[in-house]
Amino acid sequence: MSILLSSIVAGLLFGMVLAFISLGLTIIFGVMDIVNFAHGEFLMIGMYTGLFTAQATGIDPLLTLPVAALVGFSLGVICYYGFIRFLLRGPILAQLLGTFGLMLLLRNLALMIFGSEDRALHKGILVGKSFELGMGVIIPATKAVVAGLSVVAFLAIWLFMNRSRVGKALTATALNAQGARYMGIPTERMNALAWGIGVATVTIAGALIVNFWPVNPFVGILFTMIAFTIVALGGFGSIPGAFFAGIIVGLITEIPGFWDFITYTFNVGWMADVPMTSLKYMWVYLTYFVIMVLRPRGLFGWKH
Amino acid sequence: MEALKQAFNFSDFQRFDLLVAGSTAIFLLLFPLLPHSSFAMSTLIQFLMFSLYGMGWNTIGGYGGQVDLGKAQYVGIGAFTTAVMLIRWDIPFWVSMPTGMFLAICWSFIIGYPLFRLTGHYFAIATIATSLILKDIFEVWDFVGAARGLEISPIKYTSPDFLRLIFKEDMYYYYIILAFFFIGIFYVNWFRKSRLGFQLRSIKDNEDVARSLGINVHWAKIKTYAVATAFVSMVGSFHACYIKNIEPEDTMNLDLSILIALMAMLGGAGSLWGPIIGAAVLIPLKSYLKEYLGAQVGFVGIDLILYALIIMLISAFEPRGIWGIIEKIRQRRGK
Secondary structure (H helix, E strand, C coil): CHHHHHHHHHHHHHHHHHHHHHHHHHHHHHHHCCCCCCHHHHHHHHHHHHHHHHHHHCCCHHHHHHHHHHHHHHHHHHHHHHHHHHHCCCCHHHHHHHHHHHHHHHHHHHHHHHCCCCECCCCCCCCCCEEEEECCEEEEHHHHHHHHHHHHHHHHHHHHHHHCHHHHHHHHHHHCHHHHHHCCCCHHHHHHHHHHHHHHHHHHHHHHHCCCCCECCCCHHHHHHHHHHHHHHHCCCCHHHHHHHHHHHHHHCCHHHHHHHHHHHHCCHHHHHCCHHHHHHHHHHHHHHHHHHHCCCCCCCCCC | CHHHHHHCCCCCCCHHHHHHHHHHHHHHHHHHHCCCCHHHHHHHHHHHHHHHHHHHHHHHHHCCCCCCCCCHHHHHHHHHHHHHHHHHHCCCHHHHHHHHHHHHHHHHHHHHHHHCCCCHHHHHHHHHHHHHHHHHHHHHCHHHCHHHCEECCHHHCCCCECCCCECCCHHHHHHHHHHHHHHHHHHHHHHHHCHHHHHHHHHHHCHHHHHHCCCCHHHHHHHHHHHHHHHHHHHHHHHHHHHCEECHHHHCCHHHHHHHHHHHHHHCCCCCCHHHHHHHHHHHHHHHHHHHHHHHHCCCCHHHHHHHHHHHHHHHHCCCHHHHHHHHHHHHHHC
């Protein structure tokens, strides 16, 4: 029973972490209909930023978030004005391959500068701490904090998009860019803002997850694919959708845990032979595929 | 008969293009007889393989406008079918290649049927997802060697073995893939003028209009997807015999899928010569950058950085590719 409970709790927590990672992707997609392959690479940059800032200044990793946000925001704006602006005129294929090129560039620059070895944080308020909920459920403090901040970030972004003046202008750009332009909204600047915010949220997530996930230049691709799945599942551009889809995907990544639970509870021999842990992410993609077929706009799709 | 006549009929191209194509063909035929390094030979084999991948992608992605980023799964199906059949039952290549194509087409029907209900980004990401699902399964499946993959040991066979496609000299591989290459060109030349080809291009222009003209859009896409699949899996089978050591991580990864799509886009998607031009530019560039800047000068990763910059420049400023640039210049001259 405790396996089941801790799987569910771990799935929920990891789901919130994944939702946090996907938030930036869904903002960017929502505003300008572009799928960003380099998303995981921005996460990686956030992770390196958090790691090096903490090591260089000696402050606690949790306090590096403003640095990560600043780096992410400027990086996003630079990418938009320097590159993405030109992609938006082209066909879908050019957009997909263009951001893929950006991903290759960032990944290999990181490889050249930082080398290919794994780096991890070894100290900080949170590292190594955990608390017990009872019934054998243990929550690592790092994940709990990331999950909590994820909820905060979602609320903040949601409020920003729906309540503030700039956010409303962003939403208007998302719904109808041409109409927004007629109303005097500087859509070009709104797109840049969306890139800034989108990349900033993912670098913050990166600076947070480096507390429990080692970083190397290749860490991005797995998270990119999962973030794609989450954003597609939640409906491209839907912010609440991304949150719930993140939790669903988090629970799905714990299928090996449920599998173990059934295997040991009912003592099924053949189930123990299936290498379920290696198939962890296959279930994510499979769920994406099935939901796409049944509901092609995603669970909470709102555009088109 | 009519189909054959169509396949050999290139009359809608300019005479200059055909001259270039003809002399390139003669060069390719004579290349092994000229003095050359083995590095140049393996680069050319890579070029021919990737042109064929690109041609396959081009049928669905170029003529049909469906952004498919999951072609690597069919490379994997072809490669693993050939390797498994050769290693476990000693079945020759000329049987295992059609089997691989058949299996790939079956798989393409299974996933194509739901896949083609999606459009745009949804479709593109779903093709990636199916590819990753298959890769994950292959990585835990012991029958196909799991994550270690399979290795065809050439020592067991007398060289040269035409039945099983095991040779010591690259020249034999070169001529076999060259033959596939020519067949591929003639096939695509027929395809683009066939009924299905025209249907597909009308779908690309405007799907609703195509539907109202009585074209079964969904079925036309699925059929073309199967054609593209057969191409890719055929080269995948060849890849297994040529490389001899195949792993899911090499043959089915996302980078390969993207490279295939990129090839066609760089040259010019939706034209007969596009994928060939793209492969002719990209493959030598990639392998020479890797060889000289990466291995000899010692800038590890610099080849990929330059390669990434090329991708970014092309997709931002000339999404119609090199063929698009050529046509632009011609139009200006014509004025």
